[in-house]
Amino acid sequence: MRALGLFLVFALVWLLLSGLMKPLVLGLGVVSCLLCVWLASRMHRVEEDAGPALRPLHLLAYLPWLLKEVVLANLQVMRVVLSPRMALDPVLFRLRATQRSQLCKVIYGNSITLTPGTLTLDVDGETMLVHALERAGAEALRSGEMDRRASALEASA
Amino acid sequence: MASVIDMISFALLAAGGFCVFVGGVGVLRLPDLYTRMHAASITDTAGPLLVLAGLALQAGWSLALFKLAVILVFLAVTAPTAAYALGNAALVSGYRPAVVSDESGATDSEGEGHA
Numbered sequence: 701m702r703a704l705g706l707f708l709v710f711a712l713v714w715l716l717l718s719g720l721m722k723p724l725v726l727g728l729g730v731v732s733c734l735l736c737v738w739l740a741s742r743m744h745r746v747e748e749d750a751g752p753a754l755r756p757l758h759l760l761a762y763l764p765w766l767l768k769e770v771v772l773a774n775l776q777v778m779r780v781v782l783s784p785r786m787a788l789d790p791v792l793f794r795l796r797a798t799q800r801s802q803l804c805k806v807i808y809g810n811s812i813t814l815t816p817g818t819l820t821l822d823v824d825g826e827t828m829l830v831h832a833l834e835r836a837g838a839e840a841l842r843s844g845e846m847d848r849r850a851s852a853l854e855a856s857a
Numbered sequence: 858m859a860s861v862i863d864m865i866s867f868a869l870l871a872a873g874g875f876c877v878f879v880g881g882v883g884v885l886r887l888p889d890l891y892t893r894m895h896a897a898s899i900t901d902t903a904g905p906l907l908v909l910a911g912l913a914l915q916a917g918w919s920l921a922l923f924k925l926a927v928i929l930v931f932l933a934v935t936a937p938t939a940a941y942a943l944g945n946a947a948l949v950s951g952y953r954p955a956v957v958s959d960e961s962g963a964t965d966s967e968g969e970g971h972a
Contacts, residue, residue: 717927719920774876774903781883781896790892793960813937813944816898819891820937821944829961831944831954833895838960 707737754803754853762849769846770815777816777833791838792821795828798851808850812841866914873907880904889955890947894940901936905929 710733718725780786795812799805809820809828817837822829832838841847876899883896909925916922 713927716920716923770902770906774899777883777895777899778876778879778903781879781886781899786886788888788892789958790954791958791960792954809941810934810937813940814898814902814933816902817895819894819898819944820941821891821948829948831891833892835958 703737703741706740707733710736753855755855758849758852762853765849766811766814769811773815773817773837776836780817780833788833789835791832791835793830793832793838793842795830795841796847797823797826797828798847799854800851801854804850804854807853808847811846811850862914866911869907869911869914873904873909873911876900876907877904890952891944891954894944898936898940901932901940905932 711729714729714733718729720726780788797805797808799808805823809823812818812820812828812830815837817833818841819831820828821831830838830841832841880896880898880900883899884893887893887896906929909929913922913925916925
């Protein structure tokens with residue numbers, strides 16, 4: 701059943717990306733989708749639970765906020781890179797991740813990495829090892845706003 | 858009207874190119890792998906964001922616009938994943954940051970070797 705759902709998603713993506721309705725292309729598409737479903741099942745991703753559903757409204761609020769953070773962090777890192785003396789103050793520190801689900805931990809860890817100036821290096825249960833280019837970036841993460849927002853994506857138990 | 862869109866598009870593409878350039882400068886100037894990865898992430902975020910926005914204006918409401926959006930989504934998922942894989946590999950193989958205030962606490966083997 702999951703395999704069928706996965707196949708339909710792949711097929712939809714193929715149709716939208718190719719936009720060609722020739723029999724040969726469609727045939728190749730079907731073969732590719734079947735191949736991908738087979739690969740996914742070999743990786744045991746088909747049977748497994750895909751994780752908890754995310755709260756759509758919180759996700760809708762999270763993405764623009766993350767975009768804003770990413771843009772601000774970009775300007776910050778560009779300022780450091782272009783400054784003549786590059787007064788660096790990198791910090792390596794541990795951060796608590798309060799998300800319960802794997803999926804939201806991944807979202808949180810990847811959000812940290814996606815934001816220039818902070819980089820997730822390791823995840824160990826409830827703590828993450830983070831490298832920050834500047835102390836300000838580390839303090840911003842320690843304030844826990846991103847953690848709170850990433851946790852808010854989970855449906856409350 | 859079309860020329861206004863072309864001008865905005867030009868500005869976005871130029872700004873995106875500049876971001877990628879600054880990312881490259883950062884990779885050359887910064888002292889070690891971890892700090893360089895911060896510069897490289899400019900190339901993963903602001904660069905494509907601006908370039909794809911510029912291209913989206915050229916594409917208009919078409920299948921190409923959808924494809925550009927899909928590229929952005931894929932980049933947003935794969936770039937940090939690849940960055941984590943690289944950073945984690947460096948950490949696990951024992952590469953320590955060159956200049957750093959280590960506040961991670963030496964609670965396990967990863968904490969070894971900090972001054």
